[in-house]
Amino acid sequence: MELKMFILVLGLLVGSGSPDIGPNQGKCSDSLDPGPQDQGNHTLTPQSKKNFPVLSFGYDHVRLPFEISLWVLLASLMKLGFHMMPRLSSIVPESCLLIVVGLLVGGLMKLVAEVPPVLESKIFFLYLLPPIILDAGYFMPIRQFTENLGTILMFAVVGTLWNAFFVGGLLYGVCQFEGHRLVNVDLLSCLLFGSIISAVDPVAVLAVFEEIHINELLHILVFGESLLNDAVTVVLYHLFEEFSSVGTITVMDVFLGVVCFLVVSLGGIVVGAIYGLLAAFTSRFTSHTRVIEPLFVFVYSYMAYLSAEVFHLSGIMALIACGAVTRPYVEANISHKSHTTIKYFLKMWSSVSDTLIFIFLGVSTVAGPHEWNWIFVVATLILCLVARVLGVVGLTFVINKFRIVKLTSKDQFIIAYGGLRGAIAFSLVYLLNTDHFPKRNMFLTAIITVIFFTVFVQGMTIRPLVDLLAVKKKQETKRSINEEIHTQFLDHLLTGIEGICGHYGHHHWKDKLNRFNKKYVKKCLIAGERSKEPQLIAFYHKMEMKQAIELVESGGGSKLPSAVPSTVSMQNIQPKKSPQDRALPQLSKAREDEIRKILRTNLQKTRQRLRSYNRHTLIADPYEDGWNEILIKRKRMMELEKKISQMNNYLTVPAPAPDSPTIARARLASDPQAWGLKSLTESIPTIKVDLASPQSPESFNMVDEIGKKGSQSKASEEEDGLTMKVPSMTKPRKDKTANEDDDKEPQQRLMRCLSDPGPAGEEDEEDEPFLH
Amino acid sequence: MGASQSGPVHLFQDLTHKTGFSIEQIKTLHTRFLYLTRDEDTLRREHLANVSDLALNPIRRQIIEAFFDKRNMGEKEKGCLQEIGFEEFVTVLSFFRPPKPHTADEEMKNIKKEKLRFLFNMYDTDNDGIITLDEYRCVVEELLSSYEIIGAENAKAITDAAMLEVANVTVGQMAPDDFYEGITFEQFEQILKDVEIETKMNIHFWNLDTMTVQCGK
Numbered sequence: 002m003e004l005k006m007f008i009l010v011l012g013l014l015v016g017s018g019s020p021d022i023g024p025n026q027g028k029c030s031d032s033l034d035p036g037p038q039d040q041g042n043h044t045l046t047p048q049s050k051k052n053f054p055v056l057s058f059g060y061d062h063v064r065l066p067f068e069i070s071l072w073v074l075l076a077s078l079m080k081l082g083f084h085m086m087p088r089l090s091s092i093v094p095e096s097c098l099l100i101v102v103g104l105l106v107g108g109l110m111k112l113v114a115e116v117p118p119v120l121e122s123k124i125f126f127l128y129l130l131p132p133i134i135l136d137a138g139y140f141m142p143i144r145q146f147t148e149n150l151g152t153i154l155m156f157a158v159v160g161t162l163w164n165a166f167f168v169g170g171l172l173y174g175v176c177q178f179e180g181h182r183l184v185n186v187d188l189l190s191c192l193l194f195g196s197i198i199s200a201v202d203p204v205a206v207l208a209v210f211e212e213i214h215i216n217e218l219l220h221i222l223v224f225g226e227s228l229l230n231d232a233v234t235v236v237l238y239h240l241f242e243e244f245s246s247v248g249t250i251t252v253m254d255v256f257l258g259v260v261c262f263l264v265v266s267l268g269g270i271v272v273g274a275i276y277g278l279l280a281a282f283t284s285r286f287t288s289h290t291r292v293i294e295p296l297f298v299f300v301y302s303y304m305a306y307l308s309a310e311v312f313h314l315s316g317i318m319a320l321i322a323c324g325a326v327t328r329p330y331v332e333a334n335i336s337h338k339s340h341t342t343i344k345y346f347l348k349m350w351s352s353v354s355d356t357l358i359f360i361f362l363g364v365s366t367v368a369g370p371h372e373w374n375w376i377f378v379v380a381t382l383i384l385c386l387v388a389r390v391l392g393v394v395g396l397t398f399v400i401n402k403f404r405i406v407k408l409t410s411k412d413q414f415i416i417a418y419g420g421l422r423g424a425i426a427f428s429l430v431y432l433l434n435t436d437h438f439p440k441r442n443m444f445l446t447a448i449i450t451v452i453f454f455t456v457f458v459q460g461m462t463i464r465p466l467v468d469l470l471a472v473k474k475k476q477e478t479k480r481s482i483n484e485e486i487h488t489q490f491l492d493h494l495l496t497g498i499e500g501i502c503g504h505y506g507h508h509h510w511k512d513k514l515n516r517f518n519k520k521y522v523k524k525c526l527i528a529g530e531r532s533k534e535p536q537l538i539a540f541y542h543k544m545e546m547k548q549a550i551e552l553v554e555s556g557g558g559s560k561l562p563s564a565v566p567s568t569v570s571m572q573n574i575q576p577k578k579s580p581q582d583r584a585l586p587q588l589s590k591a592r593e594d595e596i597r598k599i600l601r602t603n604l605q606k607t608r609q610r611l612r613s614y615n616r617h618t619l620i621a622d623p624y625e626d627g628w629n630e631i632l633i634k635r636k637r638m639m640e641l642e643k644k645i646s647q648m649n650n651y652l653t654v655p656a657p658a659p660d661s662p663t664i665a666r667a668r669l670a671s672d673p674q675a676w677g678l679k680s681l682t683e684s685i686p687t688i689k690v691d692l693a694s695p696q697s698p699e700s701f702n703m704v705d706e707i708g709k710k711g712s713q714s715k716a717s718e719e720e721d722g723l724t725m726k727v728p729s730m731t732k733p734r735k736d737k738t739a740n741e742d743d744d745k746e747p748q749q750r751l752m753r754c755l756s757d758p759g760p761a762g763e764e765d766e767e768d769e770p771f772l773h
Numbered sequence: 774m775g776a777s778q779s780g781p782v783h784l785f786q787d788l789t790h791k792t793g794f795s796i797e798q799i800k801t802l803h804t805r806f807l808y809l810t811r812d813e814d815t816l817r818r819e820h821l822a823n824v825s826d827l828a829l830n831p832i833r834r835q836i837i838e839a840f841f842d843k844r845n846m847g848e849k850e851k852g853c854l855q856e857i858g859f860e861e862f863v864t865v866l867s868f869f870r871p872p873k874p875h876t877a878d879e880e881m882k883n884i885k886k887e888k889l890r891f892l893f894n895m896y897d898t899d900n901d902g903i904i905t906l907d908e909y910r911c912v913v914e915e916l917l918s919s920y921e922i923i924g925a926e927n928a929k930a931i932t933d934a935a936m937l938e939v940a941n942v943t944v945g946q947m948a949p950d951d952f953y954e955g956i957t958f959e960q961f962e963q964i965l966k967d968v969e970i971e972t973k974m975n976i977h978f979w980n981l982d983t984m985t986v987q988c989g990k
Binding site: 405406481482483484486489490491493498499500501503506507508537545 | 802805809821824825826827829830831832833835836866869871892895913917927930931934935938939965967968972973974975976977
């Protein structure tokens with residue numbers, strides 16, 4: 002049913018988009034004269050007075066944005082559509098489906114006798130590619146990346162060079178042997194073609210690998226390679242392009258090429274790092290204008306990309322460097338909402354970009370000028386595969402001598418198989434000058450074939466292969482505070498042992514960098530007290546929030562891996578005290594069970610799935626939804642247990658300097674005495690948590706079922722599990738408005754919660770505290 | 774050198790078998806040992822404290838203590854030594870040797886257990902086989918000691934949360950009256966089973982004289 006609707010909508014879209022490129026421009030309805038008029042209207046004598054046009058059609062001046070919006074809409078609707086067909090999307094990766102859609106759209110447009118738009122390289126490189134790369138760079142796991150940097154560099158640089166020359170050289174040989182039609186393809190063209198096609202494409206890799214969830218090591222190896230080989234590709238491309246116009250190469254040129262490579266890659270990184278530091282520095286002063294914080298991150302990163310492109314440096318590496326440098330400092334400075342905004346915008350843009358790219362690939366396939374040559378295309382395909390396998394095997398043999406964790410043959414297979422080609426190669430070929438490269442169309446065809454092969458065949462089969470080979474999947478472990486403590490301890494230990502041995506290794510330099518960072522850089526770039534916050538404490542706060550959220554989500558029934566039901570509470574940990582201090586010990590267990598039961602009933606409607614972090618499943622991320630009141634709920638629960646035992650607060654984080662966002666967030670703004678001693682005499686106190694922000698739609702109340710009979714009226718509220726109390730609701734929801742009246746009963750104790758502390762109170766109206 | 778010329782070579786051969794280092798590595802370590810002790814035969818705490826790199830390390834005290842801890846010497850006794858010889862020095866360092874390639878799974882498990890045991894001994898300063906809350910708190914405080922603003926409550930809060938987590942994961946159900954003494958070695962193993970100790974707790978003992986920037990693990 003939905004499928005039919007989609008096809009209908011699709012048809013409408015394509016149909017409405019078609020009158021744009023056609024011979025009839027939309028100027029014909031300005032006059033009442035029937036029939037087509039030519040432009041020279043004014044030569045006619047005004048025989049009849051033109052009536053005032055009530056409804057006119059002026060399409061031209063909105064044409065460009067209209068078309069762009071149409072395409073974006075199409076892409077988004079496609080995305081929606083795929084997720085409505087779960088069976089299909091579990092077999093076929095999304096990228097394949099999108100290409101098929103592109104093919105269909107292209108075919109439709111051709112049927113309507115129009116020119117389908119081709120993926121223009123300018124649009125691709127300037128508008129479609131940067132969001133994806135920025136998204137990847139910003140969320141790059143730095144630790145794994147730097148640990149495997151040597152391996153990644155080997156694959157990216159040496160591997161790509163090997164691929165390029167192998168494919169280029171052998172293709173030239175094939176062309177020579179083939180004879181009549183291919184004999185004029187010279188060596189330089191072949192080498193250029195080889196260098197373009199040998200680069201693993203980050204867009205395709207991201208699209209496919211995200212769905213298969215392999216372990217982090219393999220993911221970072223293939224993905225890192227796809228990012229870093231951009232420098233090699235850029236240099237080789239420009240090198241061969243230059244030479245093809247000149248005609249000959251000398252040794253000097255080769256040497257200059259090497260120098261160029263260093264300049265391109267390091268220059269790109271430096272440019273990115275500079276912009277990243279600028280962004281971090283700017284974010285230090287944004288505490289009063291929280292709204293535009295995300296803008297700084299985006300604009301600075303985009304500028305980094307563009308600046309690198311001006312000098313023909315590697316734009317991708319600049320973007321990655323900018324994102325990676327910006328992130329630790331900016332995240333310490335910006336508010337939680339800005340962090341969420343950045344994350345969501347990046348994911349959204351990169352998602353749309355990625356979808357558009359694949360659709361356009363499909364459309365361009367239908368549109369683009371093709372020249373099919375069986376031998377060339379098949380040879381290209383085979384050579385690419387062979388080159389990749391040989392390259393990976395050979396390099397791994399060398400690399401394994403230097404690694405502690407060796408790469409097994411299973412790993413090698415996945416790395417080789419994951420070398421997907423994508424739209425970057427296509428766009429680069431499209432940019433080729435036809436004068437210098439008369440066989441450009443043939444190249445185009447070959448590239449499209451290779452791209453289709455890798456995306457379809459390799460993309461579709463990699464998932465069952467991963468299962469078949471039992472490759473280690475990504476571990477869904479949560480970082481616990483213990484692991485963090487031990488990891489830090491281990492770092493210091495290893496640094497110390499290295500110092501004793503006199504060995505200046507990995508840890509020594511990492512430690513030095515950290516120290517430098519702490520002493521100088523952080524003070525410059527992070528505002529206020531956060532600059533001095535130890536990593537352990539920051540981690541602890543983050544973890545508390547996460548646990549609070551997960552407590553709510555797991556209370557709904559589905560168990561998280563480490564959510565072991567236990568009755569271990571703080572009193573078990575503390576050394577034994579004298580018995581009279583522990584009032585009502587029996588009630589603690591019963592009370593806990595009661596609380597858990599109430600939590601469970603209240604949270605039946607909350608989302609229970611907690612999938613692994615994935616670009617396409619942002620909704621399940623526990624961070625964003627209602628962390629605020631959930632944190633408070635959890636704190637309430639913990640404090641409840643403690644109050645039973647010793648009336649001491651152990652787990653509330655003490656409040657240090659007031660302008661530190663994270664610590665202030667953890668601090669409760671409510672009056673802790675609001676439900677103090679009085680609660681002990683009754684069974685379960687009433688805890689009512691209100692939302693201060695419309696973004697977090699869920700909250701619930703724990704009601705005292707034993708004590709207060711008046712709470713029976715709350716039973717209906719409990720069923721809904723949703724209570725909303727916002728003075729200015731920007732997104733009113735029908736099911737919640739009914740509850741608002743019930744909430745105003747006096748026996749409810751309300752608490753205020755501040756979502757964003759500090760002087761930013763005026764930015765969001767929902768941050769207004771209120772207290773009945 | 775005070776010992777005879779043939780003695781060290783014999784000693785080195787024994788050590789190769791005992792610790793798994795190669796002859797070159799042991800020779801290099803011997804040179805380093807003599808450098809640290811200023812050509813004396815035995816190493817004392819103050820020799821190690823003189824290493825400049827250690828001065829900035831927040832857990833230097835524990836690291837130094839680990840060298841003098843009898844439990845790490847493979848003996849079953851407890852307690853500390855006052856000074857150690859080259860053999861004990863190399864024994865302690867052998868805990869950080871990366872496992873040889875193509876090591877069997879069983880062997881890997883043993884190696885992992887040994888390394889975890891070493892870590893455990895560093896936490897458990899009173900030698901009773903259990904990491905109590907106070908000992909853990911000590912560790913956390915030391916980790917945070919390099920930062921200026923650190924209240925005692927922060928360390929306490931973190932330690933309490935960590936202990937609670939360990940108890941949750943390992944023990945599960947506990948009646949309200951039970952007292953959880955501390956982390957035993959088995960529980961320690963359990964909570965750290967996901968941290969791949971056997972690959973992380975390693976130092977490359979290549980050429981110790983030259984500065985090798987090692988980028989891959």
